[in-house]
Amino acid sequence: MxxxxxxxxxxxxxxxxxxxxxxxxxxxxxxxxxEVRIGKFMEVRLAEESRENAKEIISEICHKLLANPVIETYGFTIEE
Amino acid sequence: MxxxxxxxxxxxxxxxxxxxxxxxxxxxxxxxxxEVRIGKFMEVRLAEESRENAKEIISEICHKLLANPVIETYGFTIEE
Incomplete structure (x- = not known):
């Protein structure tokens, strides 16, 4: 995981x-x-063992659901 | 800064x-x-050159204003 x-x-x-x-x-x-800028922070646990797959899934999730690409940018790190 | x-x-x-x-x-x-858990993310720019002072200031700010210590926990990293 x-x-x-x-x-x-x-x-x-x-x-x-x-x-x-x-x-x-x-x-x-x-x-x-x-300056202060406020955004969102999300911890997503994936039932997935491969880091490569996890990266792809998270990019897709961010783009489709977690961020609005018109006004927001996103970044993520994967850990065990 | x-x-x-x-x-x-x-x-x-x-x-x-x-x-x-x-x-x-x-x-x-x-x-x-x-599992997904959602929190807040804040970028705070400080007019402060010392990392030690910055850490103290941010801890204090988090405790007093940015987080509610009864229900929330906070973490932070300092960068240039």
């Missing part, structure tokens, strides 16, 4: 009001924060 | 209905998925 750690973030050109709100809060609390 | 990649996930004992919904969708689409 393999585990994929997937991160989905808004593209740089897309406004992130949630991130801006957190950024402002942190700054008003006195933290030296320059 | 340093960047922290923060992940916030629900504790194992806390139900994750959003993850379960995605898990069921993926399984019904024929993917060999065993």
């Amino acid at each position: 393999l585990k994929a750690n997937v991160t989905v973030t808004l593209k740089k050109s897309i406004l992130d009001p949630q991130g801006s709100a957190v950024e402002k809060s942190l700054r008003s609390m006195g933290y030296p924060v320059e | 340093l960047k922290a990649n923060v992940t916030v996930t629900l504790k194992k004992s806390i139900l994750d209905p959003q993850g379960s919904a995605v898990e069921k969708s993926l399984r019904s689409m024929g993917y060999p998925v065993e």
